[in-house]
Amino acid sequence: MTQYALQQVVNALSAGSLYALMAVGLALIFSILRLINFAHGDLMMVAGYLAAFSLFAGLPLPAALLTMIGGTVVVGLLMERIAYRPIRGAPDVAMLLTSFAVGQILQNGTLLASRLGGQPVQIAFPTPGLLQGVVSVGSLTLSKVNVVSFVTGAVLLSLLTVFVTRSRLGLSMHAAAEDLPAAQLMGVQVNRVVASAFGIASALAAVAGFLYASQAGQINPYLGFTPVLKAFIAAVIGGFGSISGAVIGAYALALLEIIPTALAGIADILPPGAVSPAFHDLLAQLLPSSLASFRDAFVFLFLILMLLFRPNGILGGRAREEAP
């Protein structure tokens, strides 16, 4: 029983790292531009395809990873330059809708590219052997990809924190997020700062995409939609626009997500005789094993509640747009 719970927690930590890698990118861009970049999930998808095609082409893993990160960063910079720069400062919803359109372009572009490359819509991801299989820690059996996801996430997020708080560029980002015109007056080159934010966010999304694809084992052009929504929820939980908040929100969301899964079918998992038969039946009725398939509904219900009652996240943070 405790083993089952531990297993779930490890899964949650691994998912949390993925969400965090995505949520941090969303929050970074939002804090500077007030843009919810929904195409962020599609960057993750593009990264999956770049990695898959590089590996298909016979590149060794490190070269494939570099190609993937480099390619995704280029795509991220292009989308900022072409689509988002012209509408900087436009109404929130116009920017949001533009990001949907950018996402459509990336999805359909990938569809077209993989078709021209002679691949079906859904392709099996060539997960490197390094990430396949399981490791045993004591009595726990963990899949390698989960462990790697967690560790990678933790390392990259720490590096990012150091970068944002210590480097000159990181401080410029902070200044731009605080007050864009004032930062500009102080000599911060806004275009450079925004481009770097997109570059960093894209690189993190690329890593998340690779880990996600390795976990899922297959990729399709639409795989970015749910992760970006999850990352958005994570960012909202953490107070949109704050990087540390986004990280906390991501792990909180991942732990939250396992609750329905963990509760579902708990009656079936309990060893016989652990509880009275009447209580067992009650549990089975209240928490049927089908509960887990409603997970996303619970999560989005939670999002709506968060937006209503704690729009500034569990940590509070800057005020929302409500003021006149």
Next chain:
Amino acid sequence: MRVPLPARGPVLAVAGVSVIVALLQLSGLAFWQGLAVNLAIFVILVVSLNLASGFTGVFSLGHIGFMALGAYISAILSLPLREKGDYLPNLPPWLAGIHLDQMLGPIPVGWLLATLLAGLLVAGVALLVGAVLMRLSGHFVAVATLGFLVIVRVLLFNFDDFTRGSRTFSNVTPYTNLWWAAACAVLVVYVVWRLKRSSYGRAMFAQRRDRWAAQSVGISVLTPRLIAFVVSAFFTAIAGSLFAHFITSFSPTVFYFDLTFRVITMLVVGGMGSVSGSVIGVGVVLAIAEGLRRVEDSTLLYGLSGILLAAFFISVIIFRPEGIMGQREISLNSLMATLRPWRKAPGDGPPSAG
């Protein structure tokens, strides 16, 4: 008989639409008839989304969820008894006995009732959802309504007993024809048109323009938003019923983000806040999409139409953010003024030309 001037527009519009529908029906061109039904359904979807989002400034990304509910509810209600037993064997008894498939001569009264019921039920859902969500603003409400769309999808996938889950829901009787679709579209356009000029509509625009000023003169923010949201959801559910009984088989995947994005493209291209703009937006986007689809079919470059449509959408947002019409409307007078030199009757204008 002389019709008083204010009523002339609607009368001419109805006459124009009837002539077009009759000609199409007589022509026997199945492709164009299908396209016209699609056009009418999209007109309902976009005009009602305009009511909820363009009029009030509260952007809803969840409307396709209302459409999905409307489609499933009306399809379940109107399924004939025998097929219901074979098809949805686990329905609760009170629902299993309902079969709204009665005909009154050529009129499918059962289906009309099912559609109305679907609309009312969905409006009830919208009232609950809206009472909560209409308090939010800006992109937060957009994402929260997107959350609603995801929730609806999860529910449709998981309530197998009612919806067959991820399996296709087929055998839906094809009641929807060009007449019904066109009639509903004209009705929705007319109601939303009138609503825009009513005090309710003015309140919606007022709180969108400046909520603080509106509140200072006693216009609440929540009430006009909620009215717009609920009425719009009602119409959207009717579009769902028309859609369900037109394509006759569907699954939850149909009602998701692609359709949402298509409808939003039409809305933004036409102009948020303009009813005639919405109708024009539907025409323009549907024409482009249809043209691109043919290019795609002949070149086998699938994905091309999606890329070009999205690029078109982005360029509209960058270069003409107010869309084709902005908040303006085509009125009979302006149309007459444009057409005066030729002395033409403006009857064959878009259905909203009044």
